[in-house]
Amino acid sequence: MSSDMEQYYRENGRKVFLYLMTLCGNADTAEELTQETFYRALRSLKKYKGDSSVYTWLCSIARNAWLEELRKRRKHTSEEITELIEDTSPRPDEEAESEDSRIRLLKRIHSLPETEKEIILLRASQELSFREIGEIFGKSENWARVTYYRAKQKLADSR
Structure with a gap:
């Protein structure tokens, strides 16, 4: 591994992992x-x-x-993706109102189209x-801003 790449990994590896999460x-x-x-x-x-x-270059990749x-997963089965995206059901110990609200919000976020969700x-x-978001998608800053606010509006309307 090149020394540049080692440095990129040290500085950005955790953030890229969290982005993928x-x-x-x-x-x-x-x-x-x-x-x-x-x-x-x-x-x-x-x-x-x-x-x-x-970081934005790595996020694009x-x-x-x-x-x-x-x-690849869609070719095999759409059920796995549904489980990954929709498995936001509360655990038994998470019955508090604030946790329930958070879960409802996550479900609404995951129901958005893929680009808006991201x-x-x-x-x-x-x-x-x-x-930075525009760079990841290969679009303009204004496109990212408008798409974000439209997605936010969809979330507010879906309450």
Whole structure:
């Protein structure tokens, strides 16, 4: 592994893992995809031109790896994806009202179209700027901002 890539992994490995956790909700899958992300990044390191931050570049690679994983799973069975996305039922010890509200919100988020769901999660859990989100999707900062607010409105309307 190149010294640049080792440094990128030290600085961004955990954040990329957490980003993937927001997408897939499964630690094992997120870990596998994190490794795949850095493998792909290593293979394409010469193509990285520095137009975006290393983290947003890695998130773009991670997102593509996740979408590829989803396509593979869809070929096998759509039930696995449904379980991953919809398994937000409360545990028996989580019957408090605030926990119930949080779970309802997560279900509403996961019912959004994939792009809107990702943008909401990137903004809320990763605290990325609209510019960084736009870079991950290969779109403009304004596109990210508008898409975020539309998704937020859908969440508010679905209460």
